[in-house]
Amino acid sequence: AKDLGKNNCQFYTSEMNAHIEEKLTMLEGLRCALDEGQFRLLYQPKVDLRDGSVFGVEALVRWDHPQHGVIGPDRFIPLAEESGMIIALGDWVLRTACLQNQAWQRAGLAPLRVSVNVSPRQFEESGLVQRVAQALQDSGMAPEWLELEVTEGVIMRDLQQAVAKMAEVRAMGVSLSIDDFGTGYSSLSALKSFPISTLKIDKSFVRDLGRSSGDEAIASSIIGLAHRLKLRVIAEGVETEQQRSFLRDNGCDEMQGYLFSRPVSPEQLLTLLPPPVTA
Ligand code: C2E
Ligand code: CA
Numbered sequence: 001a002k003d004l005g006k007n008n009c010q011f012y013t014s015e016m017n018a019h020i021e022e023k024l025t026m027l028e029g030l031r032c033a034l035d036e037g038q039f040r041l042l043y044q045p046k047v048d049l050r051d052g053s054v055f056g057v058e059a060l061v062r063w064d065h066p067q068h069g070v071i072g073p074d075r076f077i078p079l080a081e082e083s084g085m086i087i088a089l090g091d092w093v094l095r096t097a098c099l100q101n102q103a104w105q106r107a108g109l110a111p112l113r114v115s116v117n118v119s120p121r122q123f124e125e126s127g128l129v130q131r132v133a134q135a136l137q138d139s140g141m142a143p144e145w146l147e148l149e150v151t152e153g154v155i156m157r158d159l160q161q162a163v164a165k166m167a168e169v170r171a172m173g174v175s176l177s178i179d180d181f182g183t184g185y186s187s188l189s190a191l192k193s194f195p196i197s198t199l200k201i202d203k204s205f206v207r208d209l210g211r212s213s214g215d216e217a218i219a220s221s222i223i224g225l226a227h228r229l230k231l232r233v234i235a236e237g238v239e240t241e242q243q244r245s246f247l248r249d250n251g252c253d254e255m256q257g258y259l260f261s262r263p264v265s266p267e268q269l270l271t272l273l274p275p276p277v278t279a
């Protein structure tokens with residue numbers, strides 16, 4: 001029994017070491033990935049539920065790892081957050097998205113609004129507003145074509161400070177939306193003080209629309225709540241015609257999901273949009 005205990009301990013130790021080692025390797029990789037140009041953005045169309053038109057896109061980051069292939073953000077954003085790398089990475093995302101959107105506008109596409117995810121540490125960082133202003137200035141894109149998506153978690157950490165910062169962003173003419181709405185803990189009374197324009201219904205509530213009356217009740221309540229607060233509401237993760245028709249019939253304004261399109265490269269996005277108007 002004594003030996004077994006010892007072995008167990010060793011087992012955990014080496015497994016933990018392996019875990020820590022993997023993290024360190026990943027962190028080192030993350031550090032040079034930015035300099036090496038290993039990140040790229042995909043864009044997922046956001047669609048108006050009434051007329052089916054694409055009015056915007058959400059930028060979603062990917063890491064082309066030289067050894068491990070494409071790595072999704074769920075696997076490296078948490079590490080980037082923890083290490084502080086998110087500030088440099090987030091800044092790159094913001095600038096790249098603004099530059100891309102401005103290039104599309106210059107090419108004569110009907111103007112789109114580009115949405116950028118902002119994680120908690122990024123939102124709290126003191127330089128955020130200045131970084132947004134700089135990205136707008138350097139790209140030449142008008143602020144009305146930029147939206148920041150923040151989660152409820154971001155806001156609830158320090159409510160007063162978050163509301164003040166949101167107001168600064170709004171004052172610049174940039175829109176804000178609450179991502180993953182319904183999964184966090186923001187109190188409904190706080191919601192009315194947020195200078196936001198849109199609520200995004202989390203995909204966990206969209207998945208079972210048409211099958212679960214509980215999720216249907218949640219989705220239609222969020223839609224009703226948003227509208228009473230004079231906000232727009234978008235559903236993410238829409239994969240089926242059934243989900244789409246439930247949302248449309250219940251007054252949801254916008255949708256995003258595989259049913260219309262997966263996140264795609266800038267080149268692929270052009271094939272999903274009406275052709276540019278050339279003079
Ligand atoms: P999110 O902001 O909630 O983004 C939605 C996720 O759902 C994306 O995953 C998207 O590809 C996926 N998705 C879209 N349509 C569907 C659908 O119909 N069905 C299903 N099952 N999934 C769908 P992705 O691209 O892997 O991103 C995961 C998360 O990583 C994002 O969740 C966001 O929190 C974070 N993230 C992505 N890009 C960035 C970024 O540039 N900065 C920061 N801070 N976070 C990012
Ligand atoms: Ca998002």
Ligand code: CA
Nearest residue numbers: 180202203236
């Ligand atoms: Ca989400």
Ligand code: CA
Nearest residue numbers: 151179180202
């Ligand atoms: Ca999320």
